[in-house]
Amino acid sequence: MGIGGVGKLRRIALLLLLSALALGLGGCTLPTFGAFRGATSQGQTEFKLWSWMTIAGAVVAVIVWGLILWAVVAYRRRDPDKMPRQFQSNLPVEIIYTALPLIIVGFIFFYTVSAENKIDALAPNPAVRIEVTGFQWGWSFSYTNATGRQIALVETAQPRPPLLAANPLSSEYPRFVIPVGETTQITLVSNDVVHTFYVPAFNFGRQALPGVTNMFDFTPVKKGIFAGHCATYCGLYHSEMLFSVSVVSPSAFRTWLSAESAAQAAA
Amino acid sequence: MTILAERPEVFDESFEHEPAPSGLLKWLTSTDHKVIGKNYTVTAVIFFLLAGAMAMLIRAQLASPDSTFLSQHTYNEMFTMHGSLMIYLFVGPVAFGGLANYIVPLQIGAPDMAFPRLNALSYWLYLGGGLLMMTGFVTTGSAADFGWVAYAPLSNSINTPGAGPDLWIVALILTGFSAIFTGVNLVSTIYYLRAPGMTMFRMPIFTWNMLVTGILILIAFPVFTSALVLLWCDRHLGAHIFEVQGGGVPVLWQDLFWFFGHPEVYILALPFFGIVTDVIAVFSRKPIFGYRGMVFATISIAALSTSVWAHHMFTTGVVLLPFFSLMSYLIAVPTGIKFFNWIGTMWRGSVKFDTPMLFCIGFLATFLIGGVTGILLASPPIDFATHDTYFVVAHFHSVVMALVMGAFAGFFYWYPKMTGRMLREGLGKATFWLMFIGTNVTFDPQYLLGLKGMPRRIAEYAASDGFTTLNRISSVGAAILFVSVALFVVNVVVSWLNPIPAGDNPWDAATLEWATTSPPPHHNFLKIPPIRSRRPVWDQNHPEDRIIEHHPPRLGGLMASTGGSAVLLDEVGFDGGDSPGTRERDQ
Numbered sequence: 001m002g003i004g005g006v007g008k009l010r011r012i013a014l015l016l017l018l019s020a021l022a023l024g025l026g027g028c029t030l031p032t033f034g035a036f037r038g039a040t041s042q043g044q045t046e047f048k049l050w051s052w053m054t055i056a057g058a059v060v061a062v063i064v065w066g067l068i069l070w071a072v073v074a075y076r077r078r079d080p081d082k083m084p085r086q087f088q089s090n091l092p093v094e095i096i097y098t099a100l101p102l103i104i105v106g107f108i109f110f111y112t113v114s115a116e117n118k119i120d121a122l123a124p125n126p127a128v129r130i131e132v133t134g135f136q137w138g139w140s141f142s143y144t145n146a147t148g149r150q151i152a153l154v155e156t157a158q159p160r161p162p163l164l165a166a167n168p169l170s171s172e173y174p175r176f177v178i179p180v181g182e183t184t185q186i187t188l189v190s191n192d193v194v195h196t197f198y199v200p201a202f203n204f205g206r207q208a209l210p211g212v213t214n215m216f217d218f219t220p221v222k223k224g225i226f227a228g229h230c231a232t233y234c235g236l237y238h239s240e241m242l243f244s245v246s247v248v249s250p251s252a253f254r255t256w257l258s259a260e261s262a263a264q265a266a267a
Numbered sequence: 268m269t270i271l272a273e274r275p276e277v278f279d280e281s282f283e284h285e286p287a288p289s290g291l292l293k294w295l296t297s298t299d300h301k302v303i304g305k306n307y308t309v310t311a312v313i314f315f316l317l318a319g320a321m322a323m324l325i326r327a328q329l330a331s332p333d334s335t336f337l338s339q340h341t342y343n344e345m346f347t348m349h350g351s352l353m354i355y356l357f358v359g360p361v362a363f364g365g366l367a368n369y370i371v372p373l374q375i376g377a378p379d380m381a382f383p384r385l386n387a388l389s390y391w392l393y394l395g396g397g398l399l400m401m402t403g404f405v406t407t408g409s410a411a412d413f414g415w416v417a418y419a420p421l422s423n424s425i426n427t428p429g430a431g432p433d434l435w436i437v438a439l440i441l442t443g444f445s446a447i448f449t450g451v452n453l454v455s456t457i458y459y460l461r462a463p464g465m466t467m468f469r470m471p472i473f474t475w476n477m478l479v480t481g482i483l484i485l486i487a488f489p490v491f492t493s494a495l496v497l498l499w500c501d502r503h504l505g506a507h508i509f510e511v512q513g514g515g516v517p518v519l520w521q522d523l524f525w526f527f528g529h530p531e532v533y534i535l536a537l538p539f540f541g542i543v544t545d546v547i548a549v550f551s552r553k554p555i556f557g558y559r560g561m562v563f564a565t566i567s568i569a570a571l572s573t574s575v576w577a578h579h580m581f582t583t584g585v586v587l588l589p590f591f592s593l594m595s596y597l598i599a600v601p602t603g604i605k606f607f608n609w610i611g612t613m614w615r616g617s618v619k620f621d622t623p624m625l626f627c628i629g630f631l632a633t634f635l636i637g638g639v640t641g642i643l644l645a646s647p648p649i650d651f652a653t654h655d656t657y658f659v660v661a662h663f664h665s666v667v668m669a670l671v672m673g674a675f676a677g678f679f680y681w682y683p684k685m686t687g688r689m690l691r692e693g694l695g696k697a698t699f700w701l702m703f704i705g706t707n708v709t710f711d712p713q714y715l716l717g718l719k720g721m722p723r724r725i726a727e728y729a730a731s732d733g734f735t736t737l738n739r740i741s742s743v744g745a746a747i748l749f750v751s752v753a754l755f756v757v758n759v760v761v762s763w764l765n766p767i768p769a770g771d772n773p774w775d776a777a778t779l780e781w782a783t784t785s786p787p788p789h790h791n792f793l794k795i796p797p798i799r800s801r802r803p804v805w806d807q808n809h810p811e812d813r814i815i816e817h818h819p820p821r822l823g824g825l826m827a828s829t830g831g832s833a834v835l836l837d838e839v840g841f842d843g844g845d846s847p848g849t850r851e852r853d854q
Contacts, residue, residue, distance in 0.1 A: 034718040035652070046648040053646060057639040064606060068631050071613035075551070076620070084617045086814045088554040097607040098560075098600065105596045112646040113589050119648050120588075136426075166333065167729035193421040194517065196582060196655055200720025203652035207583045209518055210420060211511040214584040227732070231655035231722040233414045235421055236339055239725035 031055070036201050039222040039247065042119045043203035049115040050203075053108060060104075119204075123217050126185035128178055128253075134188070134195035134208035134230065137237040141176040143257065152260035156243075168227035168242035175244045179253035180220045188214040196231035199245060205231050220247040287789060298383035301787065303390050304369030305685060308678075310394055311361035317401075318352035319752060321345045326709075326745035329738045332730040342726035343412040344431075348400075350415030351435065355442055356397045358670055359531070362538035363449050363484065364393060366677050367477045369685060371453060373780035374474045376462025376798070378790040381455035382448075389448040396441030403431035411435035414724060416528070417498070419509030419520035424502040436499050443492030450484030453477050462779070464798030468562070471778040471801070472555060475562050476541030479569045483530045483537070486573060491527035494520065518583055525576035533572040536666070537565060539673025540605060543627045546676050547609055549776045550624035551616030554802065554814050557608040564601035564608075571598045581650040588647040595645035602638060606631070621774070622695030626676035629703040630669045637665030640714065655724075658717025661710045668706040675702070675755070682762075683769030687785040691767075694758040701751030708744030712737040777805035 030051035038044035075084075131142040131150075138156025145151055154176045178184040188197055190208035198205035201224075206214050230241035248256065288296060294306060324345050328337045337345065368386065372379055380386045403410030408429025413422045417435075421427060457470070457478045470478075498520070500506035507513030509520045548555045555561060575595045577586035609631060618624070640662040643649050653659060675698070682690050716737045721728065728734045772781040781804045783792050796803050800814070 034715045036718070036720075043652075046652050049646065050643070050649050050652065053643055053649065057642055061635055061639045064610075064635055065632065067607075067610045068613075068628065071610050071616075072618060072628060075613055075616050075618050077552075077617040079617075082617065083809070083812045084551070084553055084615055086554055086812055087556075087615075088814055089557055089560075090611070093611070094557050094560050094604070094607075098604055101600045101603045105593075105599060108642070108646070109589075109593050109596055112592055112648065116588055116592075116647045119651065166725075166727045167731045169731070170729075193426055194418050196722075198655070198720075198722065200652075200656075203648075205582055205651055205654055209583055209585070211517055212583070212585055216584075227720065229720065229722045229725075232418070233343075233421070233655075233724040235413075235426060236343065238343075239339065239722075239727050 036203055038203045039201045039220055039224065039226060040204070041219040041221055042217065043201070044221065045115050045118045046203040049111060052111070056104070056108065120216065122215055123183045123185060126217060127182035127250075128184040129187070130176065130178075130184060131187045131189070132197055132208070134190045134197060134234075134241075136192050136235055137230070137241040139174055139197075139228075139230075139241070139243045141174065141243075143260075152257055152264055154260075166240055166242065168229060169225060169244050173242045173244060175225070175246055177246045177248055177253055177256050178218065178220060179250040180223050180247050182250055183217050183219045185215060185217050188216070193234050194232050195234050195241065197228070198231035199226055199228045201226040202245075207232060223247050223249065298379075298387045299789065300368050300372050300380045300383065300386060301685070301791075303386050304365055304367075306390055307360055307368055307393065308365035310390075310397065311357050311365055314352045314356040314397060315361070316752070316756075318349050318357060319749070321349040321352070323745060323749055325349060326742040328726065329728075330742040331739075332728055332732070332735050334727055337726070339726040340409065340412065343724075344404075344410045346724055347411050347414050348403075351400060351411065351439075352397075353667070354415055354531070354535070355439060356393075356400070358535045358667060358674070359446065360393055360442075361674055362535065363446070363453065363477065363480055364389065366542070366674075366681065367453060367473075367480075367538060368449070370681060370780055371474050371477050372456060372460065373684070373783065373787060373791055374471045374778055375457065375460065375465050376779050376792060376795045377456060377460035378792070380452045381460055382452050385448050386452050389445045389452070392441045392445035392448070396438040396445065399434050399441065400438035403434045406430040406434070416524055417520075418524075419498065419501070419517045420511075422498060422502075422520075423510060433499070433502065436495050436502075440492055440495050440499075443488050443495065446484050446488045447492070450481040450488065453481035454485070457481070462795050462798060464803075465779070468559070469798060469801045471541075472544040472558070472561055472565075473538070473541035473778075476537040476544075476565050479565050480534050480537045483534050483569050483572065487527045487530035487534065490523055491531075494523035494527070497523075518580075518585055521580050521583065522576070525579045526573075528579060529576040530569070530572045532666075533568055536670055537568070539630070539670045539677070540565070542673050542677040542680070543609065543630050544605075544612075545776075545778060546623045546627050546680050547612050549680075549774050550619050550621060550627075551613045552619075552775075553612055553616040554777075555608070556611030556614070557604070558801065560604050561608050564604040567601040568598060571601070578645055578650070581647045582654045592645055592647055596642065599638070599642055606635070606638075621679075622690070622692055622699060623676045623680035623774070625696060625699040626672045626679065629699060629706075630672040630676065633665055633672060633703070633706055634669035636711075637662055637667075637669055640665065653717055655722055656717035657713040657721045657723055660723045661713035661717060664710045664713070665706075668702075668710065672699075672702065672706075675699070678755075680774065681780075683773050684780060684785050684787070687769050688762055688766040689769045689773065690762045691758050694754055694761065698751050698754045698758065701747055701754065705744050705747030705749075705751055708747060709741050710744070712740045712744075716741075772804065772808075775808065777802035779803050782807075 030048065033051065033054045035047060035050055036043065038047040129144045131144055133140045140153065140155035142150050143152040154174045156174050157172065188206055188208050190210045192210065194210070195208040196205045197208055202218060206216055225244055225246045228243040228245055230238060234241065287293065293302060297303065324337060328334050328342055368380065406429065408431050410431040413427045413432060422432065457474060497506065497508045501508050501510065507515040509515050509517050511517065544555055544561060571594055575591055575598065577591040578595045580586050581588060644653065644659065644662060679690055679695055716734055719733060721734050769785050771785050779798065782796050796807050800806055
């Protein structure tokens with residue numbers, strides 16, 4: 001084996017890895033690779049995992065592409081009469097490229113599990129509880145108190161307008177409001193087919209599955225209005241099953257909620 | 268493991284039952300694996316072209332925001348049928364029904380498949396199923412429009428009524444049986460019909476992979492076929508198996524579907540891994556590097572693939588995340604072994620860039636993207652952020668387009684064997700470059716679209732979503748892919764009208780299928796060469812270039828510390844590997 005080439009590539013890879021580490025440990029922000037940084041604390045945990053795993057994946061990919069390119073260029077057929085040596089194995093090398101990936105898998109697995117435990121953790125006493133129902137083709141967001149009684153409701157207008165502009169932020173689609181810095185607990189159900197409640201900026205989606213009650217927490221860290229989609233194909237108007245979420249200050253949230261519940265009580 | 272039973276080396280006319288029919292009658296009635304294999308290949312390629320045309324319509328729809336090129340309903344039919352045709356009727360059948368059917372008996376020196384009539388039945392079930400699925404388009408309702416995964420309860424008779432979805436279900440029950448019969452045939456053929464000397468560890472890797480694929484088919488397809496029967500019962504007999512009303516469990520469909528669906532990914536992939544392995548060795552003029560590692564990697568991939576299905580269900584909230592995540596990560600290890608073995612086969616070889624080899628290199632480069640993004644998706648938190656977005660669409664298209672390149676490597680490599688003619692190299696290379704560029708232009712932007720939050724299977728998006736530019740680029744890439752496939756069709760037509768004779772072994776290949784004529788005679792071999800290694804044809808053509816087991820340590824410090832490797836290698840010496848044969852020939 002032409003190990004000179006491998007050695008060189010290994011050194012380059014090590015350099016890449018070290019510079020990536022320096023980048024991360026030096027306090028610089030992690031590269032996004034096109035993803036959202038996460039507008040909730042759960043989303044930020046996902047983002048860190050994403051960024052590190054993508055760096056690791058890119059390093060591996062560059063090394064393997066490099067090896068392929070090297071093999072293709074360096075060993076192209078120059079002399080049609082010359083026959084290469086007919087070797088077919090190299091046990092030490094084979095053991096190394098079996099063991100090394102196993103070790104890498106061990107690392108990313110433990111990082112993954114610790115991140116997913118944080119993201120899936122449920123607060124015992126969330127500040128806001130919302131029961132979200134997905135249906136063909138819209139959403140309802142029911143704000144409940146600790147005993148489960150509904151105090152406010154936001155939902156897709158019925159009957160749905162015949163033709164909508166497919167922009168989740170437009171006013172035809174429901175917009176629910178949650179406070180920044182506080183934990184909102186979502187209870188997700190579906191009463192017809194499978195949908196997915198998906199907020200890209202929160203780096204999170206979860207299926208609304210008939211017969212299953214899913215629960216998860218959002219703790220927003222940024223104010224703003226964020227688009228939401230149904231991600232799982234659910235029939236004819238799947239692409240128009242849109243919503244948005246508005247993250248506001250806790251005081252603005254309380255004002256909004258009491259106005260909504262007053263309006264509901266009046267109705 | 269050696270098959271000791273003798274069988275006559277020369278097939279004379281008395282072996283033929285009757286004069287072989289010709290023309291249309293031959294294609295309709297033959298039980299010859301070569302005729303059936305060609306039938307399968309041609310039919311599958313036609314479905315590929317149809318599915319590709321649907322992909323063009325999909326990309327035309329998504330090329331601009333607020334598009335009304337297709338109605339939402341038509342769009343839903345298009346992506347459903349595009350996926351169904353590609354997965355169920357092209358990528359799988361072209362491999363296990365087409366290429367494997369033709370090549371496996373030749374690679375092991377068998378006169379036919381073990382059960383020739385069952386083989387013919389497989390084809391007719393497959394063709395019947397395929398046509399049945401397409402007839403959905405001419406029903407009053409529509410073709411199936413619930414996605415190729417047919418998630419319950421969207422696929423029940425209330426949400427998707429009509430004949431189209433029923434035809435889809437029945438079609439897949441037929442093709443399911445077709446696949447099961449082919450699996451039975453492949454496994455039996457490979458176990459029982461190997462020529463004398465063709466031990467298990469002398470089989471070409473393509474045949475090995477088809478053996479493992481056959482076993483995986485027998486694990487996965489019965490589950491899927493039964494699940495389809497249950498779905499049909501839900502629709503017509505009110506069985507309520509997948510509906511909450513009546514006590515059913517909708518998520519059960521996802522479990523059953525993906526219990527099939529993930530092994531299916533490897534049923535699709537392993538044959539092309541096999542093709543790539545064999546082709547790289549031929550065009551590098553070297554034996555396969557790490558042959559045994561390759562075989563065990565294939566078996567490990569198959570074993571692991573039966574315990575990863577719920578990584579398609581991370582966002583359901585009802586699966587054990589760490590288990591399925593770990594199993595999915597672990598598949599990277601044997602896949603990595605394969606990658607390094609492919610590179611090792613080229614290493615210090617003499618690499619020639621004929622069209623089949625170009626497609627193999629394209630396969631390596633593209634599959635790597637699909638593999639690395641697959642590792643990312645095996646992490647549940649990352650999957651939460653990207654599941655059912657274009658990130659996933661891009662991921663599996665990187666994988667499947669790599670497999671398509673593997674298929675084209677196979678077409679170009681074995682076309683001379685099947686027809687006795689060559690395809691045009693110039694057109695072939697143009698097809699490769701356009702396909703490689705087109706694949707990356709089409710699908711690489713889709714990773715970014717997914718990360719920006721574009722869900723899959725949406726018929727429209729707003730200009731304000733910011734998806735427009737990337738979608739435009741993707742559609743341009745699709746047009747490039749269209750041209751590349753069109754050039755392949757031109758290539759086949761030109762080569763057909765203006766034949767260039769191929770000879771028996773145009774690539775100086777090493778495995779047994781190249782020992783017979785091109786195309787092979789009725790029962791494949793008039794004479795089988797002695798099989799004393801993994802490369803019987805190479806041994807005949809290059810008696811002086813034998814496999815070297817004892818190569819000097821060249822790893823410097825690394826090898827010095829494990830200096831006993833050469834000895835170790837000999838001691839590993841599995842039954843029928845190269846070592847005994849080499850010793851024999853080395854005296």
